[in-house]
Amino acid sequence: MDVLEAAGGAAAANLLAPAILFFALGAFAGWARSDLAIPDQVAKTLALYLMLSIGFKGGVEARASGLSADLLTAGGIGLAMGFLAPFAAYAALRAVCRLDRLTAAATAAHYGSVSVVTFAAGSEYLRAIGVEFGGYMAAVLALMETPAILAALIIVGARARDPATPYKPQLWREVLLNGAAVLLIGSFIIGAVTGERGMDRLELFVGPLFQGALCLFLLDMGLVAARRLADAPQLRASMILFAIVWPMLSAGAALLAAQASGLSIGDATLIAVLAASASYIAAPAAMRVALPRADAGVYLPMSLGVTFPFNLIVGIPLYHAAARLLMG
Amino acid sequence: MDVLEAAGGAAAANLLAPAILFFALGAFAGWARSDLAIPDQVAKTLALYLMLSIGFKGGVEARASGLSADLLTAGGIGLAMGFLAPFAAYAALRAVCRLDRLTAAATAAHYGSVSVVTFAAGSEYLRAIGVEFGGYMAAVLALMETPAILAALIIVGARARDPATPYKPQLWREVLLNGAAVLLIGSFIIGAVTGERGMDRLELFVGPLFQGALCLFLLDMGLVAARRLADAPQLRASMILFAIVWPMLSAGAALLAAQASGLSIGDATLIAVLAASASYIAAPAAMRVALPRADAGVYLPMSLGVTFPFNLIVGIPLYHAAARLLMG
C-alpha cells in the first residue's frame, strides 16, 4: 500500500535525521556511562532558545496567515485534550500500573501536558518532508502546557496540601508564570507584533541555527534519558507499557478530533504529536511544588526515559502516517 | 513639523524592534516574578560576545575608512565628557538627591561611564532607519568607560581609603584591565588589523547572530532591571528624577559639542547615547573595590532600573530626533 510504503520511507528518513542521530549518540554515551555532558547552564539556555525560536517563528507565521478559524479549532482541541486526558490517564494509571493516588495524578499531569522538544522534532520532520502546518501551532503548544497540571490538582483535591505545613507555595506562579510558558507565549506575541520586519532581523538566529541547537539539545536529552532509565530499576513492565501505549491512544484521539473539525494533515499531525508527548520540564517543576509526595522516580523515567524517545523515533512518523491514512 | 513626525514614527519603530520587545518581555517576567532566568554564565558570555562583536566590527570599519579627524574629534568629546560630567553629576546628586559623599561619587562614576548595550541598541536603531555612523565610535565607547571612574576617585580624594585596612586592592587593574575594556579594545584592534579579510571569516558570527544575541541579552536585562527596581523600595523620587533628567542633559551637552565640531548626525546621535548612558557592569565592579562604603542599593537601581530602560525605549529615538533638529 502506497501510504504505508511512504510512511516506511518517511520513518527511515526520520531515523537518519542528524538530530535523531545525535539523540541516539547521547543515549549511547549515557548508557555506556561516558563522562560526556552538556553543562547544565548551557542545556537550560538551549531549552530557552528553542522556546524563543518556536514562539517567534510561530508568531510571525500566524501574523502572515491572519487569525484563522483553524487556530481556534486547533486551540480548542488542544485545551480540551490537555484538560480531559489526565482524568482518563489517572484511571488507567491506577488500574493498570497500580500507582498510589498522588503519583498517579502527577504522572497524569505529565502525559496531559506537552514536550516542547517533541513538538520541535515533529515540526522539523514535517518541514523535511515538505508538509505544511500553521504557525499558530506554536500557540497551541503553549496553551497545552498547563491545563493538565490544573486537572491533576483537581483529581487529588484538597488532600494534596498538608495542613501541618506552614509553607504555602505560590502555585499559580509556578504553573502560569513558569519561565518556559512565559518565553514561549511572549516570543509568539513578539513574532506576531513584529512580523516579517522582525523576522528579517532574526532570520538566521531562529532559522538555520535552530537545527544545530536542536542537535546539541537532543544529544543532552539522550544522555539524560539514558541515565534516567539506568537509575530507575523500579520501572515495572506495566509502566513501560503505559508510556508507549498511552501516547498512541492520545495521538489517535487527537487525530479523530482533528479530522472531525477539518484541520489540515500537517496541523493534525502536530496536534497528535502534542497529545502524545509528555512533559519533562514544566510538569515536574509544578509537581515538585504541588504534590511533593508523588514519586518523581516514577513519572520522570516514564516521561523522559520511555515516552520521549518513543515519540521522537517511532511516534512522529507513525502519527503522520496515520494522519495521511485518515485524512489523505 | 516634519522632523518631529518622523521622530514619532522612528520612536514607534524603535518600540517595535524585537530586541526592545524582548526587553519588555523580560521586564514583565521579572515584575510578575516568573522563574524565567538566563543562567548567569550564559549572560556573562553574551555580554562578552556583544563587546567582541562591537569592537571587531568597529575596527574593520575604522580601517576601511582610515584614521579620520572625526575619530579624534569624537574621541576628544567623549573623553572630556567622561571626565568632566562626574563633577557636575556629583554636585547635582549631593544637592538634589541628598546622597552622602561616597554614594554620590560612586553614582557620578556610573553616569559618567557608559553602557555597552545601550550603545549596541543605539547603533542597531541607526542601522534600522538607515543612518550612517563611523566604525570608530566603538573606540570612543571604549575610551569613555574609565575616565569617570578616575574622576570619582579624585572627587572623594584620600578619604576613600580606610587606613585601618591592610588590604590594598590593585585598583588600576580593576579599572584599566577590566575584562570588558580589554575585550572591547582588543577586538577593535583585531578588527583594524585583519580588516576585510578577517571580516570575511567572521561575518556571520559578528553580524546576523548579533541580533539574536542582543535579544537574548536584553531579555535578561529586562529581568534584572525589574528585579533591581522591585528590591529598591528606598529609591526616592529625586533619584528617579535624576536618573531620567540627567541623561537628557548629558545627551544635550554632547549634541552641542558634536554640532560645534561638525560631526555627522549618526556620530552625534551615538555620542549623545554614550553620554546619556550609565554603566552597570564596569562602574559597579570598580566601585565595589574602590568605594566599598558607597551604597550599591542606590546606584544600581538608578542606573540599571531607571536610566537603562529610559534610554533604551525613549532616549535613543529622542536623542536622534534632537540631533536631526540641531544639525539636519
Added chain:
Amino acid sequence: MDVLEAAGGAAAANLLAPAILFFALGAFAGWARSDLAIPDQVAKTLALYLMLSIGFKGGVEARASGLSADLLTAGGIGLAMGFLAPFAAYAALRAVCRLDRLTAAATAAHYGSVSVVTFAAGSEYLRAIGVEFGGYMAAVLALMETPAILAALIIVGARARDPATPYKPQLWREVLLNGAAVLLIGSFIIGAVTGERGMDRLELFVGPLFQGALCLFLLDMGLVAARRLADAPQLRASMILFAIVWPMLSAGAALLAAQASGLSIGDATLIAVLAASASYIAAPAAMRVALPRADAGVYLPMSLGVTFPFNLIVGIPLYHAAARLLMG
C-alpha cells in the same frame, strides 16, 4: 628561494588570522592579570561544539570521497606514531629533563596524544590558503587520542597502581569513553551516515559559526595558557626546550612517513600537526586517574603553556612549508 618566501608569507598570514590574534589577546589579558574570563561551562561547551563540528564535517566529506586507501594510510601512520612516540618521548624526558618515572610517562602520554584545537587551527589554515585535505583526517584525529595513553600505562607498568588503595578507577571508561572521543567519533559517524542531506541542515551551524566559536575558544585558551605559565615557576629550561623541539621532531617524522606512503601535501601537513600537537584535555583527565602521583605542574604548563602556542603560531605554517619542501 620561492618556497621559503611563500612560507614566510603564509606564516605572516597565519599570524594575522583573527583566531590567532584572539589567542594573543587572551594571552595578553592573562599575562596582565585582567579579570577577563570565559565562564567555564561555556568554555566546555565550545570545546564540545568544536569536536562535534570537526567530526561531522569530516564524516560528510569522508562519505563524499568514499572510503579511500588514504584513510587507511593516514590512520595507520597516526596510530603507529601515537603508540610509539611516547616510548621515545619518555626516554628523552628522563634523560634530558630528568623527570621522575611517573611524571615522564604522563608527559609522554600528552605528547603522543593530540590537541583538537591545534588540529582545528591547522585545517582552518589550510582552508585559508586553499590547500585541500581529506575529510577522513577527522577520523585520524580521533584515532590518535588514546594510543599514547595506553603506551604510558605500559611504560609505568604495574608500579603505577598503589596496592594500598581500595579504589579501582574504571580506567578504560576514562580512556575510551571520554566525552571528547565519543563526541568526535559519534559526530563523524553521523556525518558519514547523513552525508550531504545532513549537511544541508547543519551547514551554517558547523560552518561559518565555527570561525567565531574558534576565536572565542582561542581567546580562552590564551587566558588559560598564560595563567598556566605564570603559575609554573618550576618549569626548567630543559622542559621548555623539549616542549618546542619535540613537536618539530615529531612533525618531521610524520612528514617522512607521509611522504613515503604518498599522502597529499594537505594530509601530510595535518598529520604532522597532529604528531606535533600535545593533548591538554583527554590526556590530563586520564593521567589524573591513572597516574595521580605524576606532577600535573609539569605536563600541563609544557603542553598548554608552551607547545600549544608554539604550534598555533609557528608550528602550523612551518610544518606546511616543510611538507611543500619535501613533497611539493
Added chain:
Amino acid sequence: MKAVTSHKRTKLEIFVEQHALERIEAMLGEAGFSGWSVFAGVEGSGAHGAWRQTGVGESAAYLVIAIGAETSAQTALAWLSDYFKSYPGIVASSEVTVLRDDRF
C-alpha cells in the same frame, strides 16, 4: 598580631529544592537572621532518590547557610521541621565562632 574578640553563634546548613528558596529566605529574615548565602549543588542523594543537575527535568538541592543567634536558629528549625514533613530536604545546625557580634 592584635587580639580578635570572637563570639558564639549558630550555623544552619539547610539543603532544599530551588522552589523553596524564596520562602525559606523570607522565613530566615523573619526568624532574626541578618544574612545568609545560597549555593547550588551539582548532584546528590537522599530519601527522595538521587539527582544530578542537568538542566533538564531535575530537582537539584541548594544549600542555604545562615549564621545567627541561637534563638533565631530555634525559630527557623521549628518552621523547617514542619516544612520537611511535606517537602524534601534536611537541616544541620552547629556552633561557630564569629567576629563582629553586632552583625549577627
Added chain:
Amino acid sequence: MKAVTSHKRTKLEIFVEQHALERIEAMLGEAGFSGWSVFAGVEGSGAHGAWRQTGVGESAAYLVIAIGAETSAQTALAWLSDYFKSYPGIVASSEVTVLRDDRF
C-alpha cells in the same frame, strides 16, 4: 513555637576531584549514609598545587557533604584514609545537630 527534638550526627566534608565522585558516593551508600550533596568548587589550592575551574585541562575540587551516623562516618574515613594515599583531596569531620533522626 513548639519544641523541636534534635539529634547528634557526624558531618563529613570531603574535597575530591571529579573522577572520584561516582566511586565515593557509592562508598558512602555502602558505609550507611542515606544522603549526601555535592558542590563544585571554582578554585583552590593544596598539596598538589593550585587550580582554577576554567573548562580546559583543569582538575577542580568538588565538595561532598554527607551527614550520618558516627559509625558510618568511621567506615567512610577508613576508606578515605586509604584513598588519599594515592589521590588528591582531604576530609574534615565534625558534629552537627539534625532534626528527624530517622532519616540519617
Added chain:
Amino acid sequence: MKAVTSHKRTKLEIFVEQHALERIEAMLGEAGFSGWSVFAGVEGSGAHGAWRQTGVGESAAYLVIAIGAETSAQTALAWLSDYFKSYPGIVASSEVTVLRDDRF
C-alpha cells in the same frame, strides 16, 4: 576496619566578594594554610543588602573554606577583622577533625 588516627584543626568559612579572592588566598598562604577551596554562591543577603548571581552588575558572595592550624586561623582572623571594617563579608570558624595531620 583499621583504626584511623585523627587530629583537631580549625576550619574557616569566609564569605567575600570576588574581587577579594586573590588577596585573601595569598593571605591564607602567608598565614600558614597549606590549602583552601573556593565556592561561588548563587544568592544571598547581608548587611550590604541582598544579591543574586545574574551575570549582570551584581556582587555575589564567594565562600572560601580553609582548614588549618589554630595559629594560622588566628592570624587570618586578625587580618580579616581589619578587612571587614571596609568591605562586605563575614567569617565563621569552628573545630573539625582531619586525617593526615602532616598535611595541615
